[in-house]
Amino acid sequence: MFTGIVEELGEVVAVEELADASRFRLRGPVVTEGARHGDSIAVNGVCLTVVEHEGAEFTADVMAETLKRSSLGALAPGSRVNLERPTPVGGRLGGHLVQGHVDGTGTILRREPSEHWELVTVSLPGDLARYVVEKGSITVDGISLTVVEATDDTFSVSLIPTTLALTTLGHKQPGAPVNLEVDVLAKYVERMLRYGTAPEQPAQEG
Structure with a gap:
C-alpha cells in the first residue's frame, strides 16, 4: 500500500x-x-x-x-x-490509501499558472467520474491530490511549488497522458450500496 x-x-x-x-x-x-x-x-x-x-x-x-x-x-x-516505496506498517499516511492499481488514464487539458500555485485540468474517463468528487482524493501519476472541481468528464487539481518541482506534473504539458487511480474507499462504498447490507443472522437457541 x-x-x-x-x-x-x-x-x-x-x-x-x-x-x-x-x-x-x-x-x-x-x-x-x-x-x-x-x-x-x-x-x-x-x-x-x-x-x-x-x-x-x-x-x-x-x-x-x-x-x-x-x-x-x-x-x-x-x-x-x-x-x-510502500508505506511500512505504522508509517505516516501523508496522502491517502493508494494501491498502485491504475483505474485508467487521463490527458492533461490545460494548465493555469498563478503566482504560488498552478491549476491543472485533466480529462476523466466516463466510468470513473462517479468516484471523483470535489475535495475528494485522486491519484495522478502516483501523486495524492485533492480534487478542486469535478465534472462528468474532467477534474482539476491545484499544484503547490513542491509538487511542481519534485514530480512529473511540474513539466507535463497539455496533451500528455497521466495515470489515474480513484479512491478505493469510494469503490467499496458503491459495492456495499449495490448489494445492500449483510442478511441478519438467525437467533441462537440455548
Missing part, C-alpha cells in the same frame, strides 16, 4: 521489448536503498515488482495488460517518473 507521496523523481534508463511485456530499467537512488528482489515500487502510480537491483538502478517487468491500461507504454529512455 502506498500513500501518494512521491519520494523522488526518477528516470527511465532503458526499455527492453519482450514478447508480451516490457522490461524497464529505472534509476532512483532513494527508492533503491535497501531494495531487494520482489520488493514493490510505484512507478507513476503503477505498483511494479523489483526483478533486479544494482546500485541506484532497478529493473521491473511490465505485462501487456498494464501497458494497455496505463501510460507506462509511452515511456522511453530519459523519461522522468515518480517513484514511491
